[in-house]
Amino acid sequence: MHATQSLSRHEFSSTGALWLKLSVLYLIVGVGLGIMMGASENFTMRPVHAHVNLLGWATMALAGLVYSIYPAAGESRLGRAHFWLHNISLPVMAIALSFVVTGTRSVIPVLAAAEIVAAIGVLVFAANLFLNLRK
Numbered sequence: 001m002h003a004t005q006s007l008s009r010h011e012f013s014s015t016g017a018l019w020l021k022l023s024v025l026y027l028i029v030g031v032g033l034g035i036m037m038g039a040s041e042n043f044t045m046r047p048v049h050a051h052v053n054l055l056g057w058a059t060m061a062l063a064g065l066v067y068s069i070y071p072a073a074g075e076s077r078l079g080r081a082h083f084w085l086h087n088i089s090l091p092v093m094a095i096a097l098s099f100v101v102t103g104t105r106s107v108i109p110v111l112a113a114a115e116i117v118a119a120i121g122v123l124v125f126a127a128n129l130f131l132n133l134r135k
Contacts, residue, residue: 012064013071013074013075015075015079016067016068017068019067019083020064022056022060023058023061024057024061025056026052026053026056026057026060027061029052030049030052030057033045033048033049044101044102047097048098048101051090051097055086055090055093056094059086063086063125066129067079070133073128073132073133076128078124078128078131079128081121081124082124082128085118085121085124086125088117089117090114093111096111
């Protein structure tokens with residue numbers, strides 16, 4: 001069977017595809033941060049690099065795959081809430097964390113709020129899976 005024929009049988013849901021596309025953008029940012037740190041031998045941004053790669057690339061890619069396999073979960077109210085909670089909190093968290101690790105401690109409340117919103121997003125994702133993934 002030709003490769004394109006095989007792919008057409010396994011189309012991603014639009015929700016899953018969106019999560020995957022966004023995750024690749026975070027992968028690019030994470031790799032870029034890693035290259036910059038290595039080239040400069042300044043690893044101050046390690047926590048930002050880790051958060052971008054874990055919550056941006058890995059978590060979003062996995063959510064995209066889950067929502068592609070279970071499109072109804074991705075398109076549910078919980079799926080939409082998860083999307084917005086995650087995609088609003090992550091960039092705010094990454095930017096605020098960048099300021100904190102470089103010495104601007106006044107943004108710690110912003111960082112804490114973004115972390116809480118991200119954690120709520122994870123709980124919404126968990127609730128979505130437990131409620132919408134039946135047999």
